[in-house]
Amino acid sequence: MRLKPTIEDVARVAGVSRATASRVINNAPGASEPLRARVHAAVAELGYQPNETARALVSGRQRAVDVIAVTYGSGIGWLGTHPYFSRALAGMMPVLEGVNAQLRLHAVAQETAAEAIDEIAANATLGAVLADITPVLAARFYRRCRRTVSMVPTASSVPRMEADNIGGAYTAVKQLHERGRRRIAAIHGPALNPCAIDRRTGYRRAVRSLGLTDVSADGDFHRDGGYRAARQLLEQHPDIDAMFIACDLMAAGAVQAITAGGRRVPDDVSIIGFDDSIAAVCTNPPLTTMRLPVEEMAAAAARLLLEGDPEPGHRQRFPVDLVIRDSTRN
Amino acid sequence: MRLKPTIEDVARVAGVSRATASRVINNAPGASEPLRARVHAAVAELGYQPNETARALVSGRQRAVDVIAVTYGSGIGWLGTHPYFSRALAGMMPVLEGVNAQLRLHAVAQETAAEAIDEIAANATLGAVLADITPVLAARFYRRCRRTVSMVPTASSVPRMEADNIGGAYTAVKQLHERGRRRIAAIHGPALNPCAIDRRTGYRRAVRSLGLTDVSADGDFHRDGGYRAARQLLEQHPDIDAMFIACDLMAAGAVQAITAGGRRVPDDVSIIGFDDSIAAVCTNPPLTTMRLPVEEMAAAAARLLLEGDPEPGHRQRFPVDLVIRDSTRN
DNA sequence: ATGAAAGCGCTAACAG
């Protein structure tokens, strides 16, 4: 079988030099119309496709955005079951498409995260989007590669996309309160997750300023954890009439626990989730939720990287808006 | 700021030749212990990280698996809302991790798919996993790059991972029938989607062999389509007592439509979905469904690529198993 | 066991 044609072959067939071939292929100026035509013909005849690796090496830029996800213990099952990550990818791909940039996906195990991160940083080109990296690791990465954007709250110098998690949580509780609920419990996310921390803060502030009681349980940002937390909450505080839940997946579990316990949503217990992920519309009833604009954030992150090195401390703020569905409608 | 150190720098600092440095870095034989130590020291001192691009160019192999997704019309919103794709990614990443292979993600617009596919094929290294490519496009890709694996039914010569969609659909209907249901409707997927076609076939065979009536509606593999199809089905055939739905996302919508119409799941209408995606456990009640082992299929596809060129027509079969949850429990 | 040298395929000065 014939080897893949190189630009050398194209040049030979077209009867020009490699340089000329390169010029017309990259449609750079400095090539006459007749030669252009000959080169194009040769390209077509040979089915020539530039070798991106060689291009990248010589030009120093490979035009790839790296996306890093850290996997905790149990493997990366969460990538397949947690909508967050795929939303981020979905947001980035359209902006990368058409500008000849590719997306590289890295799953790094928490235990070896440090080394893995060093290697990724060393080979970064357009830069990296840190989807859920802890502040410490993010800072480490940033030290090795300035072209970095975090999508979660992180070390202060790292450029980031910032969603108003605190405000969102506050709004959620306030909304529940306005609808007349007074025993508003919360199911929070992992204690160390930066987003979860902010949402917890928002809940606490709202509870305090509205004169309510803090009734909290801890979840893990997964459905099962939401189910368990809700059941436990209901047992310990049977008078709960609303729940603010820090993630839709947990909210889906909570809805199941609540109805399994013989109560109705929203009549007995009103629910507001967080994220507005696919889970929010799959539950029954569909969830009122605080929309985290993941796609927009990811797209903006990609665009920022495309523009060049972001300023240290650069930040772009994103609103977290209330999306009303049936889990609060009654 | 200091430029990134090259192997040249390492060699100089260690006082050896580039060749020797290369040998120890790749821990190839042919370097004495004392020199190895000096090189390692130099690497550590400089924080040297090999440039993967240069490596790839010289060795001809970049160790990357390309994943291609075609986007239809409206953009790739579906990637963020449809669990299939992220499950495939989740399946591949663990097998790629640790073998120093990376994952490249490509979203190609349907209109320009042909050219895009040619370019990807030209730059493929370990090969490509075709997640949802039509047979025609898959064949085209395969013509340009033998290292290809499709995850959906496709042109006969293209190596593939084959799930028993027909058998799964058949099993689902049979299960409903065994539970005493007799008016078993179906909501199918897109007319041209190869998986949807097989599931439709399975439904038809079951209906015929069980002596039931074919009551079908068409969906789009999304929640909204499932909602609409279910509502329409219920209006036109109020005596329906069960539904086989070709995808969990549609099933989630159908559950909502059914309960919104005042009927209960599973008491009045029993439901079996397909996929066993995150949507199946977010609905209320959780869905009985036919499990498509997407993660396993994707992992096997990645492994196949890692092994070298798959045989033409290579196929690996995967079962589609019944997972019983509450939507059929009564 | 070690080093010198030849490229991988391409782009980008630099000459002509």
Next chain:
DNA sequence: CTGTTAGCGCTTTCAT
């Protein structure tokens, strides 16, 4: 406008 010539950073013969 066109061609010649250096490399990009690395691996890999091939001598030594």
